[in-house]
Amino acid sequence: MAIIITDDCINCDACISECPNNAIYEPDEEWAFADGTKMSDNTKHEPLSDEFYYIIADKCTECKGFHDEPQCAAVCPVDCCVPDEANVEDEATLLAKKAKLHAE
Ligand code: SF4
Numbered sequence: 001m002a003i004i005i006t007d008d009c010i011n012c013d014a015c016i017s018e019c020p021n022n023a024i025y026e027p028d029e030e031w032a033f034a035d036g037t038k039m040s041d042n043t044k045h046e047p048l049s050d051e052f053y054y055i056i057a058d059k060c061t062e063c064k065g066f067h068d069e070p071q072c073a074a075v076c077p078v079d080c081c082v083p084d085e086a087n088v089e090d091e092a093t094l095l096a097k098k099a100k101l102h103a104e
């Protein structure tokens, strides 16, 4: 499943550079599939939050294919990167998502 950032986030910026899929965005920052991936879709989308860092579920692979554990959760000082129960996916689905994001 994807990871979600809760409203316990203190906007410390520690997680953003750890994400291999560029799935994490700053508050009020527009997002696009092309950001940090090999996808060509550079359509800018509205921010999901204007208060806290946020994760795009369609770009989050739980770090599958890159790391053994979600890197955002590993570095977050307040443990606010948690499994998103609304976006439950099995490993095969997460790896397929990773392949789609980073296909040559
Ligand atoms: S779990 Fe990994 S892929 Fe998902 S947002 Fe966190 S760092 Fe990015």
Ligand code: SF4
Pocket (backbone or CB within 6 Å): 005, 008, 009, 010, 011, 012, 013, 014, 015, 016, 053, 072, 075, 076, 077, 078, 079, 080, 081
């Ligand atoms: S590491 Fe945690 S507290 Fe810091 S910006 Fe990311 S989610 Fe928020």
